[in-house]
Amino acid sequence: MASEEEEEVLIEVEAVEAVYGEDCKIIQRFPPHIQLHIKPRTADDSSQQFVEAILELRAGSQYPKEPPHIGMIDSKGLDEVRQAHLITSIQEKVDELSSCLMLVALCEEAVHVLSHMNHPDGDCPLCLYPLVKEDVHGNSWPFMKLMSCYHCFHSKCIIKWWNWLQQQSESDSNISNATATSSSNLGSRRGLHGAVKNQRSCPVCRKVFQATDIEHVLSLVQTYTSELSLEETETDDDEELQHSELENSRRKEFDALLKLQEENNGLIEPKKIQVLLPGVFLPNPVTPPTVSTKVSAELQQSEQTSTTNTHTSETGPSRPYSKASTSSRNNFGQRKNKMRNPRTQNKQWAKKES
Amino acid sequence: MTSSSAPSRKALSKIACNRLQKELVEWQVNPPAGFKHKVTDNLQRWVIEVNGASGTLYANETYQLQVDFPEHYPMEAPQVIFIPPAPQHPHIYSNGHICLDILYDSWSPAMTVSSICISILSMLSSSTAKQRPADNDRYVKNCRNGRSPKETRWWFHDDKV
Structure with missing residues (x-):
């Protein structure tokens, strides 16, 4: 009867092989020893795949009476917690199906669980902020993964790192050119650092990028570098500006409020009152200008002999209606008058009004 | 002494600041076992107390690590030294400099203060003899002018300790 059971197990292994095709590596048919490369079901598009794993199913000669051993050989995009899960x-x-033929079911379960974990998890290893996070405007930061290890980074973080390395290796080679005859020590050190400029290893696992990754990163660098660097300096500046402007305007506002409050004994009133405070003598288009200009002309004549003539001619009755120049001059003269001789001013003001 | 030598450092960049603040928060939530961050208002220099792991040569001993962050952290590695007296260890010089590859050539921006601390404790724990590096006197003499260990060209040859 043993052979019949063995037959059943062999058929099961064939079934696994049929379902998983190339993703299934049969190490041994009986007792079954299978390596299974599982990918999330949802990920036909490799850009939407963030996890994968290679599992090992190893059964003993007593299988299915004896449960098979399950192990993980390799995984991408899964941290320890998710691997354990x-x-x-x-x-x-395995426990649920004990004593049954379960290899196919186990493989299905593995793919099922993995499919639910097909999302990038955790923080960007470079900035330590969540990979998938929304800023205040509800925009999420774009991120990317390295195809060789599925480690994910914010695009702008890994680009900064990439640029930094390029910059370093450039300055390194400058140094080595300058000190070409110096010890071989430096040379070996740079060898460690990345002798090939376009070949880097993942910051997390040090796995060397594959060519496709490099192209991917490089194209990102080309499209985003100038944009990013510009953007960053701009936002930095903006922030500073905004900060100082905000701060200044806030301060001004409070100062003005305080002043107003002081002036009005704690009562805040609209600003226009301040503008029309008594004593500030504004040319009023409603009042006939002839009077006021005459007044000012008289005063100016009496006080300033040198400029009298021009003033009178300009502000005289022949050009009664305010032009920019005349009104400003009037204003100027009047203010001056007011300062020098407030009493006459008041008198004349009263006279004019009556 | 070299411990107090403050290399003329530029202020932390915005990225460095954000990253360090994040690290500090993580540290407060989940500090590495055996380490205590001595709280200061200086984000750019952390002083961390290390307790030797029990069952090792450094059990019940306490040392202080000084971590100085460069402008472009984490692209650049921080400078990590023991504040003398430094533990007696084949890779730790008496001036506090530590010969550990991840602090220099093998630095990666995915490493954190926390992961550095764990590496250093692991290095201490695997030591089998309390002794200074063979070239201690020569090296320390060379560093008398307060040179940073980051300027040293390190040879990393012993991966056992």
């Missing part, structure tokens, strides 16, 4: 879920399925 995947294994635990499969283990639970």
Whole structure:
């Protein structure tokens, strides 16, 4: 009867092989030892794939009476917590199906659990802020993954890092050109750092990028670098400006309020009252200008002999209606008069009004 | 002494500031075991107390690490030294400089103060003899003018300790 059971197990292994095709590596048919490369079901588009794993299913000769051993050989995009979750879920399925043929079901379960984990998780390793986060405007920061390891970064973070490395290796090579004859020590050190300019390793796992990743990053660098660097300096400046402007205007506002309050004994009133305070003698288009200009002309004549003539001719009755120049001059003269001789001014003001 | 040598440093960039603030918060929530951050108002220099792990040569001993952050942290590695007296260790010089690759050539911006601390504690814990590096006197003499360990060209040859 043993052979019949063995037959069943062999058929099951064939079934797994049929379902998973190239993703399934049969190490041994009996007792079954299978390596399964699982990808999330939703990820036909590789840009939408953030996790994958290689699992090992290893059964003993007593399988299915004896449960198979489940292990993880490799994974991408899964931190320890999520790796553990995947294994635990499969283990639970093992317990649930104990003594049954379960390899196909276990594989299905694995893919199912992984599909639910197909999203980038955690923080950007470079800035330590969540990978998927929304700023105040509800925009999320674009992020990217390295295809060789599925480690994800904010695009702008990894681009900054990339540029930094390029810059460093440029200055490094300048130094080494300058000190070409110096010790080999420096040379070996740069060898560690990244002898090939276009080849870098992942900041998290040090896995060397594949060519596609480099192209991906480089194209990002080309399209975003100038934009990004500009943007950043601009926003920095803007922030400073905004800050100082805000601060200044806020201060002014409070100062003005305080002043107003002081002047009005704590009562704040509209500003126009201040503008029309008594004593500020504004040319009023309603009042006949002839009177006021005459007045000012008289006063000016009496006080300033040198400029009298021009003033009278300009402000005389022949050009009664205010032009910019005359009115400003009137104003000027009147203010002066007021300062020098407030009493006459008042008198004349009263006279004119009556 | 070299411990107090403050290399003429530029202020932290905005990115560095954000990142350090984030690290500090994470540290407060989940500090690495055996370490205590001595609170100051200086984000650019952290002083961290290290307690030797029990069952190791440094059990019940306390040392102080000084971590100085450069303008472009985390692109650039921080400068990490022990404030003398430094632990007696084959990779730690008496002036506090630490020969540890991740602090220099193998630095990666994905590393954090916390991960550095764990590496240093692991380095201490795996030590089998309390002794100074063979070239201690020569090295310390060379560093008398307060040179930063980041200016040293390190050879990393011993991955056992």
